[in-house]
Amino acid sequence: MRLLQYSGTDEFSLTKDLVDDDRIPPYAILSHTWGSDTDEVTFKDLEDGTGKDKAGYEKIRFCGEQARQDGLEYFWIDTCCINKIYYAELSQAIKSMFSWYRNATRCYVYLSDVSSPLFDISDEVYPRPWEPDFCESKWFTRGWTLQELLAPPLVEFFSKERKRLGDKSSLRQQIYEITGIPKSALQGAFLSQFSVNERLSWMEHRQTKLEEDRAYSLLGIFDVYISPIYGEGTGSAFKRLLDEIDKVEKCIQDLRLTDPRDDKKRIEDTKGGLLEDSYCWILQNSDF
Numbered sequence: 001m002r003l004l005q006y007s008g009t010d011e012f013s014l015t016k017d018l019v020d021d022d023r024i025p026p027y028a029i030l031s032h033t034w035g036s037d038t039d040e041v042t043f044k045d046l047e048d049g050t051g052k053d054k055a056g057y058e059k060i061r062f063c064g065e066q067a068r069q070d071g072l073e074y075f076w077i078d079t080c081c082i083n084k085i086y087y088a089e090l091s092q093a094i095k096s097m098f099s100w101y102r103n104a105t106r107c108y109v110y111l112s113d114v115s116s117p118l119f120d121i122s123d124e125v126y127p128r129p130w131e132p133d134f135c136e137s138k139w140f141t142r143g144w145t146l147q148e149l150l151a152p153p154l155v156e157f158f159s160k161e162r163k164r165l166g167d168k169s170s171l172r173q174q175i176y177e178i179t180g181i182p183k184s185a186l187q188g189a190f191l192s193q194f195s196v197n198e199r200l201s202w203m204e205h206r207q208t209k210l211e212e213d214r215a216y217s218l219l220g221i222f223d224v225y226i227s228p229i230y231g232e233g234t235g236s237a238f239k240r241l242l243d244e245i246d247k248v249e250k251c252i253q254d255l256r257l258t259d260p261r262d263d264k265k266r267i268e269d270t271k272g273g274l275l276e277d278s279y280c281w282i283l284q285n286s287d288f
Contacts, residue, residue, distance in 0.1 A: 001100060002081045003027050003074040004046075006064035014046055014081070015074070017089075027074040028067035029104035031148035031155070032059055033112065033139050034209065040079040051080075059110050062162055066108055076100065078144075094228055098147050098220020107152035109145075111137050116159035130159060131174070140178050143208035143217040149175070151220060153188060191221055196245055212237040224248055 001024060003015045018024050034040055041060055045051030060077060067075040082093045101107060114133040134157070139145050149155060155168040168175065168186055176183050181202055185194060199221050208214050215237035216228050224244040229237070268274060282288050 001076070001096065003076055004060070004064065004081060005074055006068055012046065012060060012064060014043075024103075025074050026072055026105045027076055028063060028070065028072045028106045028108060029075065029101055029152070030059060030063040030077045030108055030110060031101075031139075031145055032077075032110045033142055033145070034079065035112075043080050043083045046080050059112075062110060062158070063108055066158070066162070067106070070106055072105060076104070091228055094216055094219065095225050097144075098151050101148050101151035101220075102153075104152050105154070107148065107155045109139060109148075109155060109157045110160075111139055111157060111165075112160050113137050113139075114157075114159045114165070116161050116163040116165060130165060134165065134171075135174065135178055141206055143203060143206045143214050146202055146206060147217060147220045149179075150181070150185060150191065192223070196222070196249070214238070215241045222248070 001018050003018070003025070004012050005015060006012055016022075035055055039054055040056040041051040041054050045054070051057055056079060060080065063075050063077060067073070078093075078097075082089060084090050111134070114130055114137050116130040149168070157165045157167065157171065159165055165171070172183055172186050175181070175186060179202065182189075182194070185191065191199065199218070202221075203214060203218060206214070208217060210230060211234045212228065212230055212232060214234055216226075218241060219225055222241070222245050224241070226237075226240045226244055
């Protein structure tokens, strides 16, 4: 995992690849929707010191400056912190993505299609001026943003003007109405509490730029892993995903070899049953 470090002079540098025993410092992480490939700042751009003229550079600047305001020196962005020309690094990033978002100190959602016009925050106006755009934001229709919504404990939403709109907690009702994801899941409940079909349904109306990513972006949601094979098609990717989920589900079922209630009765029967009125003796004995 490489992190970006903001120098404070509109310059950003990449750390070394932090692996194994390297201590990962507290960091912020960005969630956003990708523009065209030519608009996004890449790993090579940062290596070469280029890319400042790209539209996506504004997101990097926003994330770095917001992180500094929140007392964080480091931050991570998927467009430019992964050297995607190396399959091993890309595969490891896909495998680790859910945990990277979960372990982030803060997750900033940059909504490029949500505007927040000036208004008096003391006015109790509902819906708030930006809410219609918020509910229609394409961020809620993308595949990878599902895990970016669920994994981090703190998710904060910002308009394209960098105005903070709220967080996953304060906007829980709106997010539930937009996505249909149960509020308990938004509040951090273990995702394993929800059935496989229910979790799959959360992806139903979401799309990804690469078709296989519809399956790969669910790996963290189900806590499984399959190697990405771009070009295999959606059907093959989902088949491998479901096969891996079935293995995990079967393993969990096999661990539950017996019903504890049956075990309790068997032990009682084997030992001759419970002693009748034994509780009375305990209550009446002064030693107890």
